[in-house]
């Protein structure tokens with residue numbers, strides 16, 4: 001049986017939780033001091049996911065880059081693939097919060113959206 | 125000279141929320157002065173998510189959180205000037221500022237809200253021996269370079285200090301292709317949020333070495349490496365624990381200090397513990413009509429509390445302006461000046477400071493939030509509040525850490541049942 005060591009992020013307590021696994025099956029969860037710890041540990045060992053944030057290049061905007069994020073969390077093991085997909089993307093200003101920058105990033109079914117409003121640069 | 129009711133110095137989350145609250149409380153003539161090219165403050169470079177969980181019940185990125193307040197400021201037609209640096213504030217509330225269009229100019233105001241935020245501690249404040257080669261950055265500078273400029277400052281990185289900015293940057297640089305070798309922290313505990321340790325370090329297998337420091341820096345022109353050593357209880361390096369790390373970049377994340385040159389200059393009294401002004405229940409400094417909120421008052425870890433605190437400052441500034449115009453009429457009729465009573469808050473036994481540091485019961489709201497930080501990690505303790513030695517409140521805490529701000533709520537009823545209270549003590553104690 002395999003043991004996985006986790007730190008709960010539910011509160012500053014940061015309980016050290018040990019999950020005992022038999023293949024994909026959870027046999028035991030120990031070390032947490034409250035229910036939140038168990039829920040967190042269960043999710044972390046079965047389907048850990050994260051929101052990924054980064055930036056992409058903007059052309060013709062008041063700024064050079066626009067912050068972007070995955071609209072929802074994506075599987076943790078897709079993070080680097082997601083980062084790779086963002087490399088080389090150029091978008092054109094104006095950009096508004098929520099604009100879709102890339103659909104279905106790294107085959108996750110999740111879109112990349114803009115996280116900042118960027119206006120067009122007007123030259124006088 | 126142009127005149128305003130309220131001038132807000134700084135257009136970060138504190139400045140924005142305070143201006144909005146002042147406007148909502150009936151003040152028309154408000155001006156925000158911001159030296160940057162946009163509103164939003166430090167949030168503009170904080171592209172990670174995790175902002176606004178308390179306020180909006182969702183995890184926003186910094187720019188998204190800022191945008192919600194900026195949109196309201198624009199909607200409510202609150203005026204602001206960008207690229208405008210405030211240089212001086214006189215005790216009679218004349219502000220000297222500078223920008224390209226107007227050059228050096230002065231404005232007069234009835235009330236001022238200080239919302240200048242904080243800046244990072246510089247390396248000079250640390251004591252690292254060796255040359256000063258290129259490749260050493262504060263974590264915040266690195267954050268600005270990567271997130272705003274799209275420039276990766278180095279490939280092999282060591283981070284000193286486990287504050288949140290350092291942790292966030294460990295992940296950010298890893299995602300951009302750098303190798304972050306280690307995060308070293310002088311204290312036996314991390315200064316950052318638990319969530320950041322897990323999601324920024326553990327997720328990427330970056331080791332966190334507690335009770336470690338850098339004892340040597342290698343390289344003359346460009347950084348080539350650092351030597352790490354463990355430290356004992358007195359913070360002294362332990363012989364024989366030295367480890368070499370080759371790296372081209374060192375990020376320093378060793379804390380923030382409120383940016384208070386302006387406040388000091390106008391005679392605002394400073395709390396040496398927070399490096400921010402002493403304030404009363406209204407978040408007013410010892411200078412009447414001068415309020416403070418956000419990171420310039422005390423360093424916050426959660427922006428939600430910055431916005432909440434700033435709204436209180438804005439509301440009280442509005443009240444002050446309104447009272448002042450009324451008082452000018454009534455003062456002519458009456459010689460009498462009401463002598464305000466002030467109750468002092470005393471942080472003791474593990475509590476490092478409180479904001480506010482005094483409360484005038486006649487001016488407080490139904491509930492008064494008192495924010496503070498503790499000086500060490502405490503598990504299974506209580507926070508005790510005493511009015512002249514008599515216990516009025518006990519709150520159990522599973523864990524408290526210096527990196528996470530704490531608060532207790534004092535109610536008007538407590539003051540009503542202790543009409544002559546002189547001082548309030550807040551302390552950490554055994555269960």
Ligand SMILES: Cc1cc2nc3c(=O)[nH]c(=O)nc-3n(C[C@H](O)[C@H](O)[C@H](O)COP(=O)(O)OP(=O)(O)OC[C@H]3O[C@@H](n4cnc5c(N)ncnc54)[C@H](O)[C@@H]3O)c2cc1C
Pocket residue numbers: 133134135136137138139157158159160164165166167170172173174175176208209210211239240241242264267288289292383386417418419420424425426427428430
């Ligand atoms: C790197 C980092 C990561 C963070 N991560 C999180 C997080 O994940 N979640 C969370 O909730 N909180 C987070 N925070 C905390 C939160 O962002 C801050 O507490 C908040 O931004 C503070 O707001 P403020 O308005 O007081 O200061 P700031 O945002 O610093 O704004 C101050 C403004 O005042 C302006 N100013 C200063 N001096 C002058 C002058 N003389 N004249 C004109 N303008 C001036 C500055 O240019 C600036 O725009 C983080 C903070 C940092 C630094």
